[in-house]
Amino acid sequence: MSDQQTKTAIVPTTHSGAAGPYSPGSRKGDILQTAGQLGLPPGAPHLRSADQYPNLATQVLQALDNVTAVLAEAGSGWADVIMVRAHLTDTAHFREFNTLYSEYLATEQGPLPSRTTVYVGLPAGCLVEIDALAVLG
Known part of the structure; x- marks a missing residue:
């Protein structure tokens, strides 16, 4: 199997590992998916x-x-991100989330990634979960 076809776990040094049976990120070829x-x-x-x-x-x-x-950790950045999924626990948080998200990505050049926002249940006290899909190279 060539390196382009090998799936690789991406674990930043800041992450001590995942809270469950998954990788913080997975890369295969030019595709990088972060976990939530x-x-x-x-x-x-x-x-x-x-x-x-x-x-x-x-x-x-x-x-x-x-x-x-x-x-x-994968040698990427927000400029490579084409899709973001945001999971919020409360519909009342949507406006504030949009403001914070916009400010965070304000320095990025080019169009913003596509985004889907859904409302979910998360572990106690957790208000948001975000994942991203990037295309590298």
Whole structure:
């Protein structure tokens, strides 16, 4: 199997591993998919840490930083991202999320990635989860 066909786990040094049976990122050829990144520091125990990060702004910025770390570990960045999925726990958070997301990506050149936003249940205290799909090369 050529290197282009080998699937590789992407684990940033900031991540102590996944909270379950998955990789923080997976790359195959020029395709990179990040796992959903919660708005908690990597490796933080969900149930205890979510109480330390009670507001949406803190969690959104941390989730975006976590996605950025996975992208960077693969030699990528937001300029390569073509699709983002945002998972929010409350429809009332949509406007604030949009503002934070826009500000975070404001320095990116070119068009913003496509995005889907859905409303879900997440572990206790977690308000957001974000994943990204990038095409490299």
